[in-house]
Amino acid sequence: MNVLLVYAHPEPQSLNGSLKDLSVQRLKAAGHQIQVSDLYAMQWKATLDANDSRVPPLGSRFDPSLDSQHAFANGLQSQDIELEQEKLRWADTVILQFPLWWFSMPAILKGWVERVYAYGFAYGVGEHSDSRWGDRYGEGTLAGKRAMLIVTTGGWESHYAARGINGPIDDILFPIQHGILHYPGFEVLPPFVIYRTGRMDETRFTEIGDALGQRLDDLAHTAPIPFRRQNAGEYEIPALTLKVDIAPGRGGFGAHIA
Numbered sequence: 001m002n003v004l005l006v007y008a009h010p011e012p013q014s015l016n017g018s019l020k021d022l023s024v025q026r027l028k029a030a031g032h033q034i035q036v037s038d039l040y041a042m043q044w045k046a047t048l049d050a051n052d053s054r055v056p057p058l059g060s061r062f063d064p065s066l067d068s069q070h071a072f073a074n075g076l077q078s079q080d081i082e083l084e085q086e087k088l089r090w091a092d093t094v095i096l097q098f099p100l101w102w103f104s105m106p107a108i109l110k111g112w113v114e115r116v117y118a119y120g121f122a123y124g125v126g127e128h129s130d131s132r133w134g135d136r137y138g139e140g141t142l143a144g145k146r147a148m149l150i151v152t153t154g155g156w157e158s159h160y161a162a163r164g165i166n167g168p169i170d171d172i173l174f175p176i177q178h179g180i181l182h183y184p185g186f187e188v189l190p191p192f193v194i195y196r197t198g199r200m201d202e203t204r205f206t207e208i209g210d211a212l213g214q215r216l217d218d219l220a221h222t223a224p225i226p227f228r229r230q231n232a233g234e235y236e237i238p239a240l241t242l243k244v245d246i247a248p249g250r251g252g253f254g255a256h257i258a
Contacts, residue, residue, distance in 0.1 A: 001220060003027050003034045004091035008098040008109035010040045015197055016099055016152055019212065026213045035087055039108045046111025052078050069119035077118065084116040088142060093219050097150040103172055113180055122184040133237050136183050138229030143185030149173060150192045157195040169193055174253045178227055187224040226258040
């Protein structure tokens with residue numbers, strides 16, 4: 001299996017750095033092919049702007065969507081974007097690894113998504129009509145591939161429980177798992193979350209490493225989160241709301257999981 005690990009932490013000697021190295025070693029030992037996009041080491045440009053195209057903006061001002069579409073369709077994207085898109089095409093499974101900073105991913109990883117997920121590559125794909133609203137949420141360029149998050153956080157697991165002060169971890173990660181991964185087609189595996197990272201000793205690290213190793217061994221067989229597919233008949237189109245007989249009386253993020 002081809003695995004792309006997109007990694008976002010500035011310190012190689014951090015817990016995240018050790019987990020990244022463990023993952024690479026485990027995957028290679030299992031016979032997988034792996035590429036790592038270490039965003040800080042790459043000095044990845046996080047800001048989406050007019051320099052992402054090799055030609056000036058089409059109009060009198062920069063339009064992020066239209067200029068992205070033109071650059072992608074005409075082979076005019078900056079080389080760093082093209083290389084990351086090739087890695088995504090190559091990969092059977094994509095792992096995003098990052099510390100949870102202010103309830104989301106680090107800015108450098110968000111910038112990777114904004115720039116690499118070009119119009120025509122990850123969005124704006126497929127027919128848009130009164131019967132179908134594009135190839136997305138379970139369909140799209142990256143359909144048939146798997147994805148998983150490896151996330152570290154300083155908070156306790158109870159802080160991210162259903163009644164925890166920070167809110168449920170599944171809700172916090174929903175915009176990433178559903179909106180960034182499921183949207184362009186990925187099957188999204190349950191996340192691997194490490195809590196209370198400030199309380200780490202050799203014994204606990206060994207336990208976490210063993211658990212992570214098992215998750216990596218099971219990448220091809222783990223059941224994905226059963227996100228509903230947009231064009232599978234459960235949503236009104238073009239309103240894109242769940243039909244009245246689907247999850248009646250339910251709302252919020254959970255309603256979009258079967």
